[in-house]
Every structure is written in C-alpha cells, then in structure tokens.
Amino acid sequence: xxxxxxxxxxxxxxxxxxxxxxxxxxxxxxxxxxxxxxxxxxxxxxxxxxxxxxxxxxxxxxxxxxxxxxxxxxxxxxxxxxxxxxxxxxxxxxxxxxxxxxxxxxxxxxxxxxxxxxxxxxxxxxxxxxxxxxxxxxxxxxxxxxxxxxxxxxxxxxxxxxxxxxxxxxxxxxxxxxxxxxxxxxxxxxxxxxxxxxx
Amino acid sequence: xxxxxxxxxxxxxxxxxxxxxxxxxxxxxxxxxxxxxxxxxxxxxxxxxxxxxxxxxxxxxxxxxxxxxxxxxxxxxxxxxxxxxxxxxxxxxxxxxxxxxxxxxxxxxxxxxxxxxxxxxxxxxxxxxxxxxxxxxxxxxxxxxxxxxxxxxxxxxxxxxxxxxxxxxxxxxxxxxxxxxxxxxxxxxxxxxxxxxxx
Amino acid sequence: xxxxxxxxxxxxxxxxxxxxxxxxxxxxxxxxxxxxxxxxxxxxxxxxxxxxxxxxxxxxxxxxxxxxxxxxxxxxxxxxxxxxxxxxxxxxxxxxxxxxxxxxxxxxxxxxxxxxxxxxxxxxxxxxxxxxxxxxxxxxxxxxxxxxxxxxxxxxxxxxxxxxxxxxxxxxxxxxxxxxxxxxxxxxxxxxxxxxxxx
Amino acid sequence: xxxxxxxxxxxxxxxxxxxxxxxxxxxxxxxxxxxxxxxxxxxxxxxxxxxxxxxxxxxxxxxxxxxxxxxxxxxxxxxxxxxxxxxxxxxxxxxxxxxxxxxxxxxxxxxxxxxxxxxxxxxxxxxxxxxxxxxxxxxxxxxxxxxxxxxxxxxxxxxxxxxxxxxxxxxxxxxxxxxxxxxxxxxxxxxxxxxxxxx
DNA sequence: GATGAATGAGTATTCATTCAT
DNA sequence: TATGAATGAATACTCATTCAT
Numbered sequence: 032x033x034x035x036x037x038x039x040x041x042x043x044x045x046x047x048x049x050x051x052x053x054x055x056x057x058x059x060x061x062x063x064x065x066x067x068x069x070x071x072x073x074x075x076x077x078x079x080x081x082x083x084x085x086x087x088x089x090x091x092x093x094x095x096x097x098x099x100x101x102x103x104x105x106x107x108x109x110x111x112x113x114x115x116x117x118x119x120x121x122x123x124x125x126x127x128x129x130x131x132x133x134x135x136x137x138x139x140x141x142x143x144x145x146x147x148x149x150x151x152x153x154x155x156x157x158x159x160x161x162x163x164x165x166x167x168x169x170x171x172x173x174x175x176x177x178x179x180x181x182x183x184x185x186x187x188x189x190x191x192x193x194x195x196x197x198x199x200x201x202x203x204x205x206x207x208x209x210x211x212x213x214x215x216x217x218x219x220x221x222x223x224x225x226x227x228x229x230x
Numbered sequence: 231x232x233x234x235x236x237x238x239x240x241x242x243x244x245x246x247x248x249x250x251x252x253x254x255x256x257x258x259x260x261x262x263x264x265x266x267x268x269x270x271x272x273x274x275x276x277x278x279x280x281x282x283x284x285x286x287x288x289x290x291x292x293x294x295x296x297x298x299x300x301x302x303x304x305x306x307x308x309x310x311x312x313x314x315x316x317x318x319x320x321x322x323x324x325x326x327x328x329x330x331x332x333x334x335x336x337x338x339x340x341x342x343x344x345x346x347x348x349x350x351x352x353x354x355x356x357x358x359x360x361x362x363x364x365x366x367x368x369x370x371x372x373x374x375x376x377x378x379x380x381x382x383x384x385x386x387x388x389x390x391x392x393x394x395x396x397x398x399x400x401x402x403x404x405x406x407x408x409x410x411x412x413x414x415x416x417x418x419x420x421x422x423x424x425x426x427x428x429x
Numbered sequence: 430x431x432x433x434x435x436x437x438x439x440x441x442x443x444x445x446x447x448x449x450x451x452x453x454x455x456x457x458x459x460x461x462x463x464x465x466x467x468x469x470x471x472x473x474x475x476x477x478x479x480x481x482x483x484x485x486x487x488x489x490x491x492x493x494x495x496x497x498x499x500x501x502x503x504x505x506x507x508x509x510x511x512x513x514x515x516x517x518x519x520x521x522x523x524x525x526x527x528x529x530x531x532x533x534x535x536x537x538x539x540x541x542x543x544x545x546x547x548x549x550x551x552x553x554x555x556x557x558x559x560x561x562x563x564x565x566x567x568x569x570x571x572x573x574x575x576x577x578x579x580x581x582x583x584x585x586x587x588x589x590x591x592x593x594x595x596x597x598x599x600x601x602x603x604x605x606x607x608x609x610x611x612x613x614x615x616x617x618x619x620x621x622x623x624x625x626x627x628x
Numbered sequence: 629x630x631x632x633x634x635x636x637x638x639x640x641x642x643x644x645x646x647x648x649x650x651x652x653x654x655x656x657x658x659x660x661x662x663x664x665x666x667x668x669x670x671x672x673x674x675x676x677x678x679x680x681x682x683x684x685x686x687x688x689x690x691x692x693x694x695x696x697x698x699x700x701x702x703x704x705x706x707x708x709x710x711x712x713x714x715x716x717x718x719x720x721x722x723x724x725x726x727x728x729x730x731x732x733x734x735x736x737x738x739x740x741x742x743x744x745x746x747x748x749x750x751x752x753x754x755x756x757x758x759x760x761x762x763x764x765x766x767x768x769x770x771x772x773x774x775x776x777x778x779x780x781x782x783x784x785x786x787x788x789x790x791x792x793x794x795x796x797x798x799x800x801x802x803x804x805x806x807x808x809x810x811x812x813x814x815x816x817x818x819x820x821x822x823x824x825x826x827x
Numbered sequence: 828g829a830t831g832a833a834t835g836a837g838t839a840t841t842c843a844t845t846c847a848t
Numbered sequence: 849t850a851t852g853a854a855t856g857a858a859t860a861c862t863c864a865t866t867c868a869t
Binding site for chain 2: 200221
C-alpha cells in the first residue's frame with residue numbers, strides 16, 4: 032500500500048534528492064514549515080510533486096533532511112574558525128569571530144531555526160535527529176579545543192552552554208530591538224562571558 | 231463587509247474574551263498553534279465558534295493576546311522572587327530559585343514559546359508585542375535589582391542577557407538529553423555565570 | 430483533532446443529511462463507489478464539500494447509510510406484496526410478483542449492489558450492517574409467511590435461500606445474455622423452485 | 629503516440645505475461661481491484677512497472693485476462709468432478725462434492741468475484757468476456773451431463789440456474805453469519821433443490 | 828524488449844471564516 | 849450579542865501511465 036521510498040544511489044538521483052532538500056530548506060527558511068506546501072517545494076526544486084514522495088515519506092520527512100543542512104550551515108563556520116586558529120590562541124579574537132559568524136548565519140536561518148525547534152517538541156524523530164546532530168558538533172568542537180590546548184573541566188558542558196549563549200545572543204541581536212539596550216555593550220558582556228568559560 | 235471587532239466593555243463580555251484567550255493559551259501550550267483549530271478553542275472556552283470572531287479578527291489575533299499571558303506566567307515568578315529577597319541578598323540562592331522557577335515554567339510553556347517565537351519572525355505585530363512585553367519585564371527587574379543594591383554597569387544589558395541564558399538553559403535542561411552532558415555540572419556553570427554577571 | 434460528527438436532530442439538518450445520502454445512492458448506483466468523488470456527491474446534493482464531513486466521518490461512512498436505502502428499496506416491495514396477499518394464498522402468483530418486483534429493482538440497483546457486496550469483503554462495518562439489515566428483512570418476511578399460514582420446517586433458512594435465488598436470477602435476467610438460454614423457461618424453473626421451497 | 633501492445637509470441641514473453649496476470653489475480657483476490665496498484669503487480673510478478681504496459685493497454689486490461697483464470701479455477705473442479713463420475717451416478721453425492729468445491733473456491737476468490745462482477749456493469753468488454761467464458765463452461769457441463777445420461781428438458785437453463793444457486797450459497801455460507809440461520813440445514817435444502825433440478 | 832524514475836492530474840479531508848437564525 | 853451550521857479554498861499524498869536510458 033505505502034509507496035516504496037527510493038534511497039538514491041546514482042548521481043542523478045542524489046542530485047535530485049538534494050535539489051528537493053535545498054528547495055525545502057529555502058522555503059522553510061523564507062516562510063516557515065507550515066506556510067510551505069509540497070507543490071511549492073517541487074516547483075522550486077524543478078521536479079514534479081509526485082517524485083517528492085519517491086524520495087521522502089512525507090513532508091515532515093523533508094524537514095528531517097533539511098535539519099542536517101541547517102546544523103551543518105549553522106556550526107561548520109565555527110569549526111573552520113577553530114581549525115584556522117594559530118598558536119598561541121587568542122580566545123578574545125576567536126569569540127569575536129564566532130559571534131560574527133553566528134549572527135550572519137542566524138540572519139539567514141532564523142525561521143527555519145524556529146520551525147525546527149517548534150517541530151522538535153511534538154515530533155520525537157525531529158528531536159532525536161536534532162540531538163544526534165548537536166552531539167556530533169559538540170564533540171567535534173571539544174576535540175578541536177583539546178587539540179589546541181584548552182584545559183578546563185566539564186568541557187562538553189561548557190561548549191554546550193557556550194553554543195546556547197551564542198545562539199540566543201544572535202537571535203537577540205537580529206530580532207529584538209529594545210530601545211534601552213545598547214547592543215554593542217551587550218555584545219562585549221557576552222564575549223567576556225564566553226571567554227571566561229574556557230580559561 | 232468585514233465584521234466589526236468588539237472591544238468588550240461589559241463584564242460578561244470581558245469574561246468571555248478571557249475564557250477564549252485562556253483556552254487558546256492552554257491548547258497552544260499543549261499541542262502547538264498549528265495543531266489547534268478554532269473549533270477546539272471555542273469548545274474549550276465554552277462558547278460558539280462564531281463569537282470567537284466577535285472578539286478576535288482571526289486566529290492569529292488570539293495568539294497576540296495569549297502572548298501576554300505567556301510573558302506574565304514566564305516572568306512574574308522571577309519578579310516575586312526578587313520581591314521576596316531579604317538583605318543582604320544571596321545571589322547564589324536567588325539564581326538557584328530563578329532556574330528552578332524557569333525550568334518548571336518552561337516545562338509547561340515550551341510549545342507556546344516556540345510557536346510565539348516562530349510567529350514573531352513573520353509577523354511584525356507579534357514581534358512588536360513581544361518586545362514591548364519583554365521591555366516591561368526587563369525594566370521592572372532592573373528597578374528591583376537597583377532597589378536592593380545591585381550596582382553594576384550596563385544593568386539592562388546584563389538582565390537581558392541573563393534572561394536569555396535562563397531561557398535557553400531551561401530549554402536545554404528539559405528537552406535535550408545528550409548522554410555526554412552532565413546536567414548537574416552544567417547547571418552549576420550556568421549559575422556561576424549568572425552570578426558573575428551581577429557582581 | 431478529528432471533527433465532531435453532527436447527528437442531526439432538526440428537520441432541516443435531517444433533510445440535508447438525507448440529500449447527501451440520496452446523492453450518494455444515486456451516484457454509487459450510476460457509476461459505482463470508486464468512480465464517485467465527494468465533490469460530486471456534494472454538488473448533486475446541493476451542499477458544500479465541507480458539510481459532507483459534518484454529517485459523515487468519511488466517504489465510506491456515506492456508503493453505510495446508502496446501504497440502508499438500498500436494502501429498504503430492495504426488499505420492501507416484497508413485504509408489501511406479502512401484506513397484500515388474500516387468503517387463500519396463491520404461491521404461484523406471489524412468486525411471479527416477487528420476481529417481477531425483484532427484476533425491476535435490480536435494474537436500478539445493480540451497480541450499488543455490487544459496490545456494496547465488494548465493499549463488504551474488505552470492510553467489517555459494511556458487512557455487519559449488511560447482515561443486520563438482512564436479518565431484519567428475513568425475520569419480517571418469516572413473520573408474514575407464518576401469519577398467512579405457511580408451515581414448513583426451517584422457515585428462515587428457506588426464506589434466505591429464496592432471497593438468494595431471487596437475487597441471482599434477477600441479476601442473470603438483466604445482465605447475462607447467453608444466447609443458448611431461454612430466459613422465459615429459465616424463469617419458470619426458478620418460479621417452480623421457489624414455490625417448492627414453501628409447500 | 630499510443631504505445632503498441634505486444635501480443636507475445638516468444639516463450640519468454642508469454643511466460644512474462646503470465647506472471648503478470650498471475651500476480652494480478654493474486655492481488656485482486658487478496659485485496660481487491662481498487663486496492664491494488666500496478667507497481668505492486670509488477671513487483672509481485674518480478675518485472676518492471678514499465679513492461680506491464682508493453683503487454684497490457686491499462687490496468688483494466690489485466691483484469692480482463694485475470695477473468696479467464698478466475699473462471700477456469702472456479703469451474704474446472706466441477707468439470708473434473710463430473711468426469712470422475714461412475715455409473716450409475718449418485719446425484720446426491722455429486723452435489724455434496726460440488727458444494728464442497730464451490731465453497732473452498734469461493735473462499736479464495738470472493739474478492740475477485742465481486743471486483744469482476746462490479747466491473748462487468750460499467751465495462752462492456754468485461755461483461756462480454758464473462759458471458760463468453762460462462763457460455764463455454766455451461767455447454768461443457770451440459771455435454772458431460774448428457775453423456776452420463778441425464779435427461780431433463782431445458783438442460784442449459786437448469787445448469788445455469790444451478791450454477792447461480794451454488795455460487796450464492798457459497799457466498800452466503802462463507803460471509804454471512806446470521807445467527808438465526810442453521811447453515812447445516814440450509815445446505816441440505818440447497819442440495820435437495822439442486823438434485824431436484826436434474827431428475 | 829526492459830527498466831524504474833518521473834509525471835501531474837486527481838481526491839479525500841481539514842479548517843479559518845461567514846452568516847442565517 | 850450569540851449560535852453552530854455551512855462554506856469552499858487549500859493541501860498532502862496516490863497512482864495509472866509515460867519515457868529517457
């Protein structure tokens with residue numbers, strides 16, 4: 032009864048599946064998950080509505096793959112930044128760079144970020160995938176930090192907390208425009224807090 | 231042609247409008263905005279579906295009012311806590327209390343929190359209202375803190391940042407279950423960070 | 430989540446529900462269950478597609494109600510015929526009348542008859558309803574026959590068998606046109622067989 | 629533009645076509661015509677979906693070929709039974725055997741039986757094929773019966789009627805479970821009726 | 828001939844919103 | 849004001865059929 036889902040092995044197919052995920056990623060980012068329909072995704076991907084269901088079980092299944100792109104885009108700049116560090120590391124500069132990167136990423140990904148988080152509450156699969164991907168990133172960052180000589184206790188906990196801080200500050204910075212807040216000074220406080228976590 | 235929206239003056243009407251908002255709040259919290267329909271809201275509120283549109287322009291308009299409840303519930307415990315403080319204040323104990331409160335609040339409000347945030351990106355009204363309400367809370371907290379002798383520069387910025395931290399840690403604590411994270415130790419780090427912001 | 434199904438109490442509503450069932454009955458009869466869509470049913474009934482789901486859980490649920498009409502139409506002529514019998518009863522004439530009636534009924538109901546039977550195999554509810562309605566008719570006929578003095582053993586079994594015979598002969602008579610069959614003589618054989626069941 | 633339908637001459641092709649028909653027969657029997665899709669048929673037959681349309685014009689065209697299998701399976705046991713008769717023939721035993729066979733056949737073929745009959749009303753081709761195949765069977769049975777000395781008038785008519793009776797009783801026996809019917813006694817009545825048709 | 832990926836029209840169902848009463 | 853029946857546009861998903869390889 033239920034259609035067979037193709038796991039594409041051939042180049043052309045993989046490309047097509049990627050196009051669909053990319054289209055989903057873009058649309059979810061632009062207008063949100065609930066304001067996007069499958070016909071729009073297909074059209075943007077340049078495929079028929081039918082084939083979408085050849086590669087994905089349902090609309091939610093697209094979100095699951097979009098999630099991977101999101102996490103990749105959201106965190107890989109941080110990894111690259113850490114990779115590019117030269118000894119002796121300057122945590123101050125690192126954090127400036129991280130915040131810059133996070134802000135520009137969040138600018139493009141805010142809607143999908145919320146959609147994904149909202150989804151994760153009602154959808155165990157989304158949640159599980161989210162956690163899995165976050166785990167991956169956290170552990171990678173931990174490896175990098177260790178290899179460049181960072182020595183603090185509770186490293187994973189600190190990294191995770193730092194990621195949360197970066198995330199929420201980016202959000203704050205982009206979307207909230209409280210008149211009584213001086214965002215330049217707030218950013219300084221955030222930076223110092225981040226640094227203090229790793230010394 | 232478009233129906234007149236009543237701003238209820240009479241007691242009975244105000245009560246009815248409140249019932250609708252309460253029902254909306256509950257349902258959005260339980261299953262999310264997109265998984266709630268107006269018939270359910272009306273039923274839970276004990277009114278007809280038609281009258282909902284007597285008090286609200288559309289479904290989104292209900293969310294706008296629900297927002298007020300959410301912010302009230304999410305932040306008033308903090309205010310109460312600060313009110314109850316006795317000199318000399320013990321920041322450590324305060325932060326423990328704040329986190330406890332925040333976690334239990336977030337437990338019940340996570341879904342609506344995400345729905346609201348998601349909405350705020352595509353909806354300027356939601357966003358404006360959100361900011362307005364957050365402003366209110368932040369300034370109130372600032373007043374309290376000043377009146378109990380907290381003297382740091384950039385108080386508003388620190389408060390706002392602290393609220394973000396509390397928010398994201400609560401979320402983390404409730405929903406993310408990373409096996410390699412020791413949440414007890416993470417909480418300690420968060421607490422210390424919070425304290426360090428105000429000394 | 431699932432919509433509330435209205436069980437109409439008021440005249441207007443009952444009328445509307447009946448219109449939908451009637452439209453379903455007609456369309457299922459004309460082109461079959463699978464070749465009818467809900468939009469067509471709504472249109473023929475003169476209502477919106479939405480309200481169909483106010484009265485029925487789904488398309489199949491309409492079929493369940495259509496079933497009642499079908500059984501009523503298919504069997505009530507027989508009951509009337511038996512009612513109209515005068516003593517002493519002439520079984521021969523009765524059977525002629527029954528076959529005449531059955532044939533003309535079957536002419537109009539053949540498609541829905543098949544749709545219903547086909548459905549009954551994969552759908553326990555349809556099956557159950559069918560049996561229930563057939564029970565009702567069989568027992569009514571038994572009562573009538575007893576009251577006019579028919580005295581044979583296994584009355585229910587004979588009635589049921591007779592109904593089967595009438596049914597299948599009607600079908601044969603209308604749809605099968607085997608050149609080597611003389612349907613006038615076949616009908617005589619059927620009539621005699623029916624009579625022999627009740628003497 | 630419309631594709632040429634191949635009438636396979638080569639062994640391999642005939643085999644492939646047969647596989648498709650067999651798969652169609654099985655699936656239609658198991659879940660019905662409308663609950664079977666062409667992909668399932670192809671998969672079960674071990675061929676590609678595309679090639680199905682090399683041998684058949686459309687899905688309905690498969691049903692037409694399935695029909696032949698159905699009639700073959702449904703009636704050949706009766707022919708074999710008659711073949712196996714030894715003089716002097718015992719009609720009583722024959723009818724017991726026929727009913728036993730019919731019931732077990734119907735058990736496996738009920739769904740396809742209904743699908744076929746339902747189809748035959750809207751589809752002249754199905755109807756024509758059905759009649760043609762029934763003709764064939766009826767005349768074969770007539771030959772057998774004559775050759776073993778059965779001498780009644782209207783033989784074809786009686787055979788046809790008998791086939792109807794057997795068919796509908798099988799159905800009744802398998803699917804209807806009326807509590808007030810004693811199916812053992814009903815079967816006796818049916819058997820006696822069948823016998824009376826041929827003496 | 829054969830494959831199976833691709834097409835896109837078709838369909839049941841939902842739900843925000845309106846409106847007759 | 850209040851009701852809840854009615855509307856109909858919107859949408860996820862299916863599947864017979866085609867076609868590039």
